[in-house]
Each structure stands twice: as C-alpha cells, then as structure tokens.
Amino acid sequence: MKVIEPQVFHKIYEDVIQGEHVKVYQKYLREATGIYSDTTEVDLDTLLYTVYSYEAGSPEKTGDLYWGLTILEPVTVNEECNMTRGHFHLDQNCAEFYFGVSGTGLLLLMDKNGETWAEKITKGSLHHIDGQLAHRLINIGEEPLGVGACWPTTAGHDYGAIEEKPFRYRVFKRNKKIVFEESE
Ligand SMILES: [Fe+2]
Numbered sequence: 222m223k224v225i226e227p228q229v230f231h232k233i234y235e236d237v238i239q240g241e242h243v244k245v246y247q248k249y250l251r252e253a254t255g256i257y258s259d260t261t262e263v264d265l266d267t268l269l270y271t272v273y274s275y276e277a278g279s280p281e282k283t284g285d286l287y288w289g290l291t292i293l294e295p296v297t298v299n300e301e302c303n304m305t306r307g308h309f310h311l312d313q314n315c316a317e318f319y320f321g322v323s324g325t326g327l328l329l330l331m332d333k334n335g336e337t338w339a340e341k342i343t344k345g346s347l348h349h350i351d352g353q354l355a356h357r358l359i360n361i362g363e364e365p366l367g368v369g370a371c372w373p374t375t376a377g378h379d380y381g382a383i384e385e386k387p388f389r390y391r392v393f394k395r396n397k398k399i400v401f402e403e404s405e
Contacts, residue, residue: 242275326342361392
C-alpha cells in the first residue's frame with residue numbers, strides 16, 4: 222500500500238497553516254476604510270489581518286470544504302476595534318465553523334432582519350454559524366486574535382449586503398473598556 226507523507230500542516234495552537242495549496246493574503250486599512258466609523262489621521266498602511274486558506278477543494282463541487290485561519294492584529298482605528306469586513310454567504314444553505322485559536326474576540330452575527338448579537342471567542346471556543354447569518358470577527362483583546370474556520374467551497378461571499386445594511390453594533394475600546402454602540 223502506498224502511504225503519502227502529510228502535505229499540509231496546521232499545528233493549531235502553535236503555527237499558521239503551511240503547505241501545498243495554502244493561500245495567504247493581508248488586509249491593510251487602506252482597503253477597508255469603509256467599514257470604520259472614523260479613519261482620520263490613522264496610518265492607512267496599518268495591517269489589520271492576515272488570512273491563510275487551504276484551498277485544495279473545488280468551488281464547483283457541492284460538499285467540498287475549505288480550511289482557514291484569520292489573524293487579526295490587536296489594533297484600533299480611532300478607538301474602534303479591529304474587525305474583518307464581514308459577509309453573508311451567497312449560498313445561504315452553507316453553514317461554517319469558526320474556532321478560537323488565540324487571543325480574545327467577538328464573533329458578530331446578524332440575521333436578515335438586522336438583529337445583531339455576538340459570541341465571545343477564546344482559545345478553544347467552537348462556533349457553528351448558520352448559513353443565513355452574516356458574520357464578522359472583532360479583536361477586543363491586547364494580543365493577536367487567531368480564529369480557524371471550515372466552510373463549504375460553494376458558500377461564496379456576499380459583501381455587498383453588509384455594505385447596504387451594516388451590522389447594527391460597533392465595538393470600541395475606550396480607556397481599556399469594551400463599549401458597544403448601536404448604529405441606529
Ligand atoms: Fe463565511
């Protein structure tokens with residue numbers, strides 16, 4: 222019998238995903254100014270987050286899966302906590318798992334009526350995200366927030382719906398305290 226050496230590693234609490242078919246991209250503030258309430262006098266070259274994704278799967282094949290890791294830097298933008306852009310899935314039958322790897326954060330969730338709530342993320346926490354919910358990660362801690370993910374390759378990303386109808390809450394760090402602000 223042929224036995225193949227592992228081609229990809231994710232030593233979950235020690236390292237990022239490494240190996241074949243692993244893509245990496247970095248998001249800087251200059252590409253994400255629209256999601257923050259105030260970006261005046263903030264360095265647009267600030268690194269917000271890095272995404273690693275193991276994309277051996279096919280986006281055309283129902284039932285196929287991707288594996289990912291997002292690391293959000295512990296930075297704020299005029300006191301607003303660092304966050305991902307957030308998205309709905311284009312195919313709302315597709316759920317997703319997130320899991321906490323390092324740091325402290327919030328998984329912000331929103332249903333199609335705009336109802337918004339959060340789950341706290343800590344090392345080892347596991348989060349099942351229903352396919353109909355928009356989801357965004359927010360770093361509320363003092364160290365990088367690492368969150369792993371597994372999702373169907375056919376899920377797709379709908380960012381436009383979030384731009385039209387944003388999450389109802391913003392999260393700030395003021396005098397070391399986390400403060401929620403309702404947008405409407
Ligand atoms: Fe997703």
